[in-house]
Amino acid sequence: MTAVRTTCPYCGVGCGVLVTPDGKGGARIEGDPDHPANFGRLCSKGTALGETLRLAGRILTPRIGGQVATWDAALDLVADRFLAAIRDHGPDSVALYLSGQMLTEDYYVANKLIKGYIGTANVDTNSRLCMASSVAGHSRAFGTDTVPGTYEDLDQADLVVLVGSNLAWCHPVLFQRLMAAKAARGTRIVVVDPRRTTTCDIADLHLALAPGSDAALFNAALVALADRGAVDDAYIAQHLSGFEDALAAARASDGSMTGLAPDDLADFLDWYVTTERVVTIYSQGINQSESGTDKVNAILNCHLATGRIGRPGMGPFSVTGQPNAMGGREVGGLANMLACHLDIENPDHRAAVQGFWDSPTMPEKPGLKAVEMFQAVAQGRIRALWIIHTNPAASMPDADAVARAIEGCDFVVVSDVTQTDTTALADVIMPATAWGEKSGTVTNSDRTISRQRPFLPTPGHARDDWRMIADVAGRMGWGDAFGWDSPAQIFAEYAQLSRLAGDLGRDFDISGLAGADYDALPPTRWPVSARRQGGRFFGAGGFFTPDARARMLPIAPRLPVAVTGRRYPFRLNTGRVRDQWHTMTRTALAPRLNQHTAEPFLEIHPRDAADLGLAPACLARVISPRGQAILRIAITDRVQCGQVFAPMHWTGETAPTGRVDALVAAVTDPVSGQPESKASVVDIAPLNPAWYGFAVSVGPLTPDATYWARARHAGGWRGELAGMDAPEDWEGYARALFDLPDATCLSVEDRVRGTHRLAFMEGGRTLAALFAASEPMQLARGHLAAQVGRAGATLLAGRPGAGQTDPGPTVCACLNVGLNTITAAIAMQNLTTVEQIGAALQAGTSCGSCRPELATLLAARLEAAE
Template structure:
């Protein structure tokens, strides 16, 4: 009898929602993935990235053994070298000559060991994290206002609120399960009004009762105006105000704010102020649109001021709420993974706190104060002040601002170690020593989500090659540096138990973070640990913070901070556009995981530039053409998406593409080293850029059954089922397309060729063992063909229409993917709308499943319904089918007569 394996309860490795996952071994070396219905964060829901986790467990590209100077090495040799080089560097240049750059994707146990090794034993605070890039301003704002980095509320507040304000947060794409929870509450008729504050019209606006298309940088002004209006209307909470200091100073600054700084129409501004002030249960959710600014901390405090002045904090359905971008950004904050923090929310600048941690660790050389934040750290690497660098679980040669400059700095460092699960990334290529680390499905430990809920990540797969857990690698080096006892753990459970015990010391010093109830946890109890909210101690268990008016400041009062709203730095004529950056729906960070899933690449398969129609017209750019984007720090080439979802002068580009997936799409190369003076967080939403057409002499689309790396000015590649595809462009065509394509694909067979020299078109198909092994389509303009249809021919026997690029009349073309959860294309949805008379998103979901899982595609489905119905008086009789392969994402805002330009470059 075949008995199905029991599911392993674990946690998703993507955003900070912290969804519970059931991973069930399928008996063939893979996993069946589903949402955990018992996990409080997601109650069984998963977004498309979480649902596709099993597809990302392929061994492709894994780093399987240690490497020294590119050559395979054994673990002892590699670890001995790391320990020796760090010891030598410290002995000659002091502890501040070394640095660790770590990641919000590490587990808490990994983070704890790294923090202990650097701050307590090496004796420097030069350990920072890529979380500095996404939520450091929130940390700084919390600490200024509350005296601690504490998120006051819980996810259930989203559903209990009467008004949810989403500011600088595209929740539908970046935190889809929270978006689902909010949408589900509204569908039941119990949910709140929703206001979205964002310069872009994002997918989240589909849920909004009011979209405030604020002027970029105008957030602090808006919340200052709200604070002043609360006072004018006598809406400040007289009962709560005795628990708050600084009200008058904050009001004085707020009253001086010019409403024109928001860029909002007076009636929209008035409506927002009225709704917020007249609604008791208000939750203000904010994310990277607030944090990633050179005044991000002030923006955070402008939001916190409004909640403190009105007492809307720490009670059901009300409070400010920072949603984090990474799975364990919160765990890193708790464990002191930032250069200016100490473990367990203790203060590295407080001698009593440092002494307590040093005594607990029995540490020889406690860091005397804050270390270098991320941008400062890589500047120190560039200048030669940091001479030994250890990068763990992150890819700063892509993700740091001025990424090209950072890559050069890493390359020039005397000694660089990189721990990663992938062999080829922009950063691993620069390392002297590579150490293979375990990844999701192999790791064992804990993570903390945005509502302070700690959950277990449990292994469900055997480790690949010689990969080791990050905490163990760090401990191995610590022991080799002479600290045997301090780093002598045998399991993640032992690391966690020590961390929990230290949190009890911190709790005794007044820290909010205290999980000392777990200080004596056994391995069996750790294995069985259920998700829980911190704190967990004899003093307090779970729940909200600050509703009782008690804060972690010296006088126990919250601090309101006077905020002077200021606009972004002015642009100069050479760089007249202000570039906004962010994420797409189905990819994650630098795609080392999500790029392995063909399904996740079908929605957006190449980097793009959202450009307002008037800007595009003035620049002479058509939809689906390529644009060259320059800043003083770097250059990118991006596919043009013409849309009024962005304001004039404020284009948008996603940040996921790398030297492995689209070398000219590395968007953070354009972002300057401009940071918030308090938090050190880079301003990633306002890079000054220039834009011009890329003078392409040809465009191409290629696909093959095995991986290939193009050689041309522009390329972007993505996974296919059983192969790979790439969008291509170059300035001058090669002398012989057949030779060029054969070299690219690594094939020796002669291609089948269709050539139209008059129109400059070439179509080549390579057949091996009677099957289509590769194909190349070339044209003088963006190649219009059905990419989904052509991809389906890969590996098939060649037929008469193999190079036609479109399905025959008897083969309906699905078109570009809209719903990645169920693989439903734009034309499939359009046909169903027309033939079945579907007029709601729910009816499309019932007929096709599209939009019925994670819900992130629902705004696109709704837009498609409107567009189909607008183009047909009677949709049931007159089907509207989009041009083969047309992408809804790229074309939904393009006039119908321009559709011919919008082939599915996102598919």
């Protein structure tokens, strides 16, 4: 079948994808060699997209109160309840909570409804948790939320400083681009991060600064730039305001709060001062902070003062976490914005948008940002809430409180693709189309607009998000304003609105696309207008402030407010793992993506682990002032003493005691409203369960255990379990776990060692197996998962038998190459370089995000041989 050009639904890199449907609901996935974001490269997640297209678990029909309903009944009820809330409590009693998974056209329709017709700005998005501090920092400095540079700058820089960004795992295609630049032109790389991440493996310098002290580091850089004559006096005089005040504040700040070794700090400052072509890439480590906006402006101050902005190979660069976080920013998806980068508090902007929409109303002040919104839900100030394509009951800070708020809300609508912690709390569930089924546009981190095109039929009764919103708007009495027949018509209207933004002196103007061939639209970097076409911003000034001058701000660095102490002695950093994305509703469907990291974990320094009596692979209870979690212990010096790290992907569906955002306090940046997700305080204690278990099954697992985490594998499911009390009847427990009341059970017990092994057979096939012991078990987990569903019961041995091989945990998810396969090849073929491993096994030759792990395996082999 003909390949369809579309865009990956994961991170903000915005990779082009060539999809060839197989006519059976599946598809072959390849990188698009002509897309400027990736030139054919894909990461492990993008490569596995074809494995996520199954309909199992999909929401395919509307539901009211848990019961199947018609679309008319669901839409009528939503419209009636929203109208009733507005009538009885005013427009601010309703809210929409959106997602970077929405396409730009969906976002546009939602914002038109709530701001222009309902008349409230109570609309926010999970992008608030991702890059709101960058938006605020850009706006304070530039006058608009403008990304100055492009991906090409990574190819042309002589120094790239990565701040709070594990690019190797979170944006692997950009990481591969950076590796290529380093190999081709010797680009120096500095990583600024309290934790030693995989990205550090290609760094020339790793600055493991104290959590939250980034602004102090860049204040020190600003002082060094000024003292050593690296500022651009002409650029300052012509294009900036506030330089002297910003420099004075930088001189007054205490650089020692970074905790960096003097030699490391001196090297960084020397490189930063003497290198003109500098790109500073920053991400969640900067944004997700109670002082995130100030951190952003501290970075921007350095680039503005030197004029290293908007020219090839230089500038600040925010990389975003969602496929359409940028599109949501452009269309006014945040509570404090209007569409096309117009300001909700500017009366001329409000009048322009309201006039264009011919709408009855327009809010005059910002609405509630994400954390405030759910606090208002808890307080009963929001009576009707519509959540679209996101799972705040798991992903918001103080997640348990958010779940309680949603559960207690008068009326909750959730539009989504699969069941989540949040859909379980909804009064109305509306089935949405997913990637591969819907049509629209997304914007990536360097302002490139790309099409998402459908290549699969719409399943069941699912509908596009824009269609649902427009149908509700029509039932609320505004059908004429929401009468589009296609996303192409919505995009054309949006592009026309952007002309007004251009006329008002704003950066976002895509009016040149208003009459474009929507179906054939190629990747296009905005702006696109008669005034300007793509390119970089600010190399020659031209800022979007009233006087066209950028603002440098005086920054007084401050560390996170919450302090550690005897009760909560550890600082918790949260983040991502390589092969999973957000709350795993899509990535967890691909079995190979579950093989690298199959359960939630906590990284802790060896000295801290020894002090607490924690052994490798044991379980620990992690307690914060807001909640608690149970996590698997990973002892490593990647984290510093007193600091711990946990990934945030697991939910009530996959590991109910591993919901890390239940630990995170709802502390926000006062300017951006973005939560602090990198510095909550916690205590840690061994769990000491009576038993640990590992289970594999062809069918779903329904655990009854103190701790459990489940994941798909190629033949079914696998799970890690633990309980505080051992079952009296292990066979009965296992039958309930697997829902196999009648299958034949084979069991092996060692009462002295306290081990139990049970396999359930039917027709000579192994349907499930449970391994339990009083301590964590060393088992060939990948091998065991592969044996389920096959004939025989040899898997009870827990390891491969004669003539069988165990590839081990997956290292290269793109090409499905396991740890044992790699280590065996290194030993047998005497491999000494990552390139040799690639030639022998193909590992590391696709997205490249596993290359640092391959290098670590080689180093361990060489060290053992010495």
